[in-house]
Amino acid sequence: MIFVTAGHVDHGKTSLLQALTGTHTAHLPEEKQRGLTIDLGYAYLPVGERTLGFIDVPGHQKFLSNMLAGLGGVQHALLVVAADEGIKPQTVEHLHILKLLNFEQVWVIISKSDRAEKDQIDDLILKLKQDFPFLVQSRFFITSATKNIGIDELKSALISVSENPQNNEKPFRYCIDRVFHIKGAGLVVTGTAIAGKIKIGDELFLSNGEKVRVKQIHAQNQPAEMGLSGQRLALNLANIEKEKIKRGDFITESNPQFATDRISVILQAEKSLKENQTVHLYHFATHIMGKLNLLNAKQAVRNQQVFAEIILDQPLHITFGDKLILRNADDSQTIAGARVLEIHSPKRYKRSEQRLAYLENLAKTTSYQQRADLYLQDNVMSAKQFLWVEQLFPTQLNLLGFNPEREWLYSAKYQQKIENYLLEKITEYHQKHNDQLGVTKSRLYRIALLNLPQSLAYKFIDNLIETGKLAQTRGWIHTLDHKIELSAEELKIWQQIEPLFKATNQALWVRDIAKELVFDESEMRNLLYKIGKLGYLVPIVKDRFLLNQQIKAFADLIYTMIEKNGAISVNQLRDEIQYGRKLTVQLIEYFDQVGFLHRKGDVHLLRDGDIYQ
Numbered sequence: 261m262i263f264v265t266a267g268h269v270d271h272g273k274t275s276l277l278q279a280l281t282g283t284h285t286a287h288l289p290e291e292k293q294r295g296l297t298i299d300l301g302y303a304y305l306p307v308g309e310r311t312l313g314f315i316d317v318p319g320h321q322k323f324l325s326n327m328l329a330g331l332g333g334v335q336h337a338l339l340v341v342a343a344d345e346g347i348k349p350q351t352v353e354h355l356h357i358l359k360l361l362n363f364e365q366v367w368v369i370i371s372k373s374d375r376a377e378k379d380q381i382d383d384l385i386l387k388l389k390q391d392f393p394f395l396v397q398s399r400f401f402i403t404s405a406t407k408n409i410g411i412d413e414l415k416s417a418l419i420s421v422s423e424n425p426q427n428n429e430k431p432f433r434y435c436i437d438r439v440f441h442i443k444g445a446g447l448v449v450t451g452t453a454i455a456g457k458i459k460i461g462d463e464l465f466l467s468n469g470e471k472v473r474v475k476q477i478h479a480q481n482q483p484a485e486m487g488l489s490g491q492r493l494a495l496n497l498a499n500i501e502k503e504k505i506k507r508g509d510f511i512t513e514s515n516p517q518f519a520t521d522r523i524s525v526i527l528q529a530e531k532s533l534k535e536n537q538t539v540h541l542y543h544f545a546t547h548i549m550g551k552l553n554l555l556n557a558k559q560a561v562r563n564q565q566v567f568a569e570i571i572l573d574q575p576l577h578i579t580f581g582d583k584l585i586l587r588n589a590d591d592s593q594t595i596a597g598a599r600v601l602e603i604h605s606p607k608r609y610k611r612s613e614q615r616l617a618y619l620e621n622l623a624k625t626t627s628y629q630q631r632a633d634l635y636l637q638d639n640v641m642s643a644k645q646f647l648w649v650e651q652l653f654p655t656q657l658n659l660l661g662f663n664p665e666r667e668w669l670y671s672a673k674y675q676q677k678i679e680n681y682l683l684e685k686i687t688e689y690h691q692k693h694n695d696q697l698g699v700t701k702s703r704l705y706r707i708a709l710l711n712l713p714q715s716l717a718y719k720f721i722d723n724l725i726e727t728g729k730l731a732q733t734r735g736w737i738h739t740l741d742h743k744i745e746l747s748a749e750e751l752k753i754w755q756q757i758e759p760l761f762k763a764t765n766q767a768l769w770v771r772d773i774a775k776e777l778v779f780d781e782s783e784m785r786n787l788l789y790k791i792g793k794l795g796y797l798v799p800i801v802k803d804r805f806l807l808n809q810q811i812k813a814f815a816d817l818i819y820t821m822i823e824k825n826g827a828i829s830v831n832q833l834r835d836e837i838q839y840g841r842k843l844t845v846q847l848i849e850y851f852d853q854v855g856f857l858h859r860k861g862d863v864h865l866l867r868d869g870d871i872y873q
Contacts, residue, residue, distance in 0.1 A: 261422040261490050262313040262452060265369075266358065267340035268348035272371035272405055276340060277303040277314050279405040280415055302492060304481040307419050311480035313492040315452075334452060335364040336421065343376035343402075346384050347391070353594060356530055359394050360597020361583045365421070367399045369414065374404040428489045430651050431513035432456030432464065433579075435544040439505045445476065447502055449511070450494045451545070455651060456513060458495075459486045466500065467509040467516055467577050473498040508546030510577050518648045519575035524555075524602035524610075525584065526623045527568050531595040533560040539595065540587040541570065549573045552586065556616050560596075567619045568598070569605050578603050580631065580649050599623075603649055628652060632660050632669070638677075640670040640716060668716045678720050682708055683729065683739070690742045696793045698738030702855060702871045718870060734795030734808055735872075744794055753777070754791055761797075761807045767843055770803040800850040814847065815856060815872035827863035 265273040277283065283303035301316035315334065337358050341351055358366050368388060370381055381402060389396050399417065403410035438450040458464065462474045476496035477484045487493040495511070510516060527533075537552045554560060555567040570586075584598040601622045609615055618634065625631045628650040635641050643666050647654060654664040662669055685708040689699055699707065701721055709717035721737065724730040731740050746754060756777055761768060774784035788805055791797050797805040817836065821828050834844040848864055851857040858867040 261310075261336065262315060262334050262492055263336045263338055263418065264315045264317055264334045265338045265340055266317055266354040267369075268342070268345070268350040268354075271340050271342040271345065271348070271351070273316050273338075273340045274301065275405040276338075276369060276371055276403065277301075277316055279403075279408065279411045280418075281305045281314065302481070304492075305415070305418070306482075307422070310422060311482055312418060312422050313480045315492070337363050337366045338369050339366055340369045340371050341384065341388070342372045343370050343381050343384060344372055347387065355392050355395075356594055357585055357597070359392070360528055360530060360585060360594070362597070362599075365398075366395065367401065367417075368395060370400065370402045372404060372406075373402045373409055374407045428455075428457045430455040430489070431647075431653060432458045432462075432511070433513070433651060434458075434493065434495075434511040435546075436505060436509045436511065437507055437545040439502055439507065441502060442496075445496050447497050447500060447505075448494055449497060449505060450492070451511075453487055453489050453491050453493050454544075455489050457486055457488045458513075462513075464511050464513060465515045466505065466511060467519075468504065469515060469517070470500060470504065472500045472511065508544065510544075512577075514644075514648060516577040516648070518603060518645055519577050520603045521572040521575045522605045522607070523570050523572070523576075523578060523600055524605040524619060525568050525570060525598035525600055526619070527560075527566060527586070527596045527598035529560040529562055529564045529566065529596050531562060531588070531593060533566075533595060535559065538589040539570070540589075540591045541572065542585040542587070543576060543578065543582060546576065548576070553610075555611050555619070567601075567616060567623075569610060570598070579651050628656075629660060633671075636669055636671045636674060638674060640668055640674065640712065643667055643669050668713070668719075675720065675723075678709070678712075679724055679729070682720060682724060686730065686737065686739060690739060695744065695790075696736075697733060697744050697795055698736035698742065700735060700854075700871065701737060702868055704737055714868075714870065735812075736795045744790070746791070746794070750787060750790070753779070753787060754796070757788075757791075758796075758807075761805075761810070765810070766839075767800055767804050767806045767846070770805075798850075801846050804846065806847075812872050815851070818851065818857070819866070819869055819872075822864075822866050827860070827865050828857075829863050 265277060267273055281303040303314045303316065305312040305314070339351070339355060339358065341347065368385070370384065373381060385400055401410050401414045401417070403414060405411065433454040433456060434451050435454060436449045436451045440448055442448050458474060458477070460474055460477055463471055464474065466472055474495055475498050477487045478494035479487045479491045481492070487495070533552065533554065535554055535558060539550050539552045541548050541550045550573060551571045553569040553571070555569060557564070557566045560566045578600055580600060580603070582600040584600065585594060586596040586598060587593060588595050601619055606615070622631065622634055625634065631650065632646070635646065643654070643657065643662070646652075646669055647657075657664045657666065657669075660669075682704070686699065686704065689707065701718060704721060705714060705717045709720070721730075725732050725737070728740070730737055757773060760773060760776060770785045770788055771781055773779075773788070774781040777784070785803065788797060789799070792799055792805065795808055798808050798811045799805050814837065818828055818833065821832065821836065825832075830841065830844055830848055833848055834841055837844065839847070848857065852859055852864065854871065855868050856866070856871045857864040
C-alpha cells in the first residue's frame with residue numbers, strides 16, 4: 261500500500277518520513293541544498309512480508325504539478341501541518357485537492373509538536389475541522405520527528421490500515437512518472453500501479469500502442485517476481501527506446517486504442533466557473549490544457565456540482581471514474597475536481613434533457629453492470645471499448661450474458677428496434693420499386709443502417725433472414741409476401757434464353773438474343789430487364805447481360821486474386837477469364853459501379869468484399 265504526504269513547504273513532511281522509514285526522500289541536489297521537496301520523493305517501510313510505500317510530494321506552490329503527479333493511483337493521504345505555524349496557503353491548496361480527488365482516507369499529522377503548547381495544538385485541530393468539514397471523521401496524530409513524539413503510534417496505525425486488501429482483479433494499469441537508464445540493466449520506468457498485477461516476462465502496451473516486455477520488477481523498493489495494485493513499481497523494460505516514453509504515459513495490459521480529446525465529467529467547483537473557460541487539466545502524472553463547457557448551468561459557484569464537457573488539446577487514455585484536477589488558465593488556482601463519466605462525449609445535443617438525464621443516471625451507478633444497462637439501452641458499443649472504459653477482462657462479459665468473443669454489445673431491446681426499422685425500410689422500398697424483387701444486402705445497409713458498422717448491420721440483416729422475417733432470393737432480399745413472377749409465356753421464353761448464356765459463358769446483347777430466338781427486340785429487352793429484376797440476369801452495361809451466377813463466380817475469382825496480389829488490373833482479369841478486352845473492361849467497371857471494387861490508377865482494389873458473400 262502507498263501513502264502520500266501533503267502539506268505546506270517546510271512543515272516537516274520529509275523529516276516525518278525519515279523518522280518513519282529511516283530514508284531521506286530528497287533525490288535532487290537542489291532539494292538537499294534548499295531543504296525542500298521539488299520533485300516526488302519516495303520512502304519505504306518493510307513490515308514482515310509487506311512493504312509500505314510513501315510518496316513525498318512538493319509543498320511549494322511552484323512545484324504543484326509534481327505534487328499532483330504524486331497523487332495518481334493513491335487513496336491514502338497524510339496531511340502534515342506544523343504545530344507552530346498552523347494552516348498555510350499550501351495547506352489549504354492541498355486539502356482542497358485531496359477533497360476534490362475524494363481520497364478514501366486523509367489523516368492529519370500535526371508535526372513539530374515540541375514547538376507549540378497543547379492549547380495551540382488543540383485550537384489548530386479545531387480550526388482544521390471547522391474550515392474543512394470532511395476532516396471531522398479523520399484521524400489526527402500529534403508528532404515531532406526530531407523528538408520522536410507520536411512516531412510509533414503513527415507507524416502502528418499505518419501498518420494496521422495497510423492490511424486491507426488491494427484490488428488486483430482488474431487489468432494492469434500503471435502511470436509513469438520517471439524514465440531513465442541504468443547501466444547494465446537498460447531502460448527503467450517508475451510509477452504507481454493503479455490496478456491489476458504483472459509478473460516478469462509479461463508483454464504490455466504503452467500509450468502509443470507499442471509493446472514492451474517486463475524484464476525485472478522492483479515493488480516497493482524490493483526485487484520482486486510480481487507487481488500488484490497499490491504498489492510503487494520500477495519496471496525494467498525491453499523492446500522500447502527512452503525517447504518514445506514520457507512522464508504521464510500509461511502501461512496497460514490491453515492495447516489502449518481509445519484515446520479521446522472530448523470527455524463528459526461531473527465536477528465539483530472550488531472556484532466560480534464560466535462557460536468556455538480555458539483550464540489546466542491534471543490526470544495522474546499527465547498535465548495538459550483544455551476548454552471547459554458547462555452542460556447544465558451557464559456558470560457554477562464554489563461547492564456546486566455540475567456536468568461538463570472538457571475538450572482536450574491532446575488525446576488522453578482515460579477511463580470511467582478517473583479523477584481529474586482542473587486549474588485556471590494561468591495555473592495559479594485549483595478551480596474544480598472532476599470524475600470522468602464518458603470518454604467520447606457527443607458533439608450534438610449535449611445539453612438536451614435526455615442527455616443530462618443520462619449523465620445523471622451514469623453518475624449514480626455503482627457497478628459496471630448498471631453502466632452496461634445505460635450504455636446499451638438505446639445504443640451499440642464495441643466490446644473492446646466497453647472493456648477499456650470499465651477496465652475489465654473479456655471473461656467478465658459472461659456476467660452480463662455476453663460471449664467473451666463477441667465483437668459488439670447491444671441489448672435485445674435494441675436489436676428488436678433495429679430489426680423493426682429494417683422491416684419498415686424494406687417495405688418502403690417495395691412500395692417505391694414494386695417492379696423489383698428486392699435489394700442486395702449492401703444496398704439495404706446503405707439505405708437503412710449506414711450509421712452502424714457494416715459487420716454489425718449485416719448481422720442484423722442475416723438474423724431477419726435466418727428467423728424467417730425476411731426472404732432472400734438469388735441474392736435479393738425482400739419481405740415474405742413480395743413477389744415478381746414470370747407469366748407462363750414469359751417463363752417458356754426464359755427457358756429458351758438461359759441455355760444461350762450457359763452455352764457461350766459470355767455476356768449477351770439484347771439484339772443478339774432477339775435475333776437468335778426470332779423475337780421482337782423491344783419486347784425481348786423488356787423481358788430481359790424483368791428477368792434481371794428477378795435476379796437471374798445482371799445488366800453489366802445497357803442491353804448486355806450476364807447470368808447472375810456468372811457474376812458471383814467472377815466476384816469470387818476477383819476476390820481471390822486481390823487477396824493474393826493486393827489489386828487487380830484489366831489485363832490480369834482478361835488473361836484469367838479469357839474474355840476480350842472490351843468485355844473485361846465492361847465487367848470490371850460494373851464491379852466498380854456496384855461498390856465491389858474501386859479504381860486506383862491502372863488497378864482496382866476491393867471496396868466492399870462482402871457484397872457477394
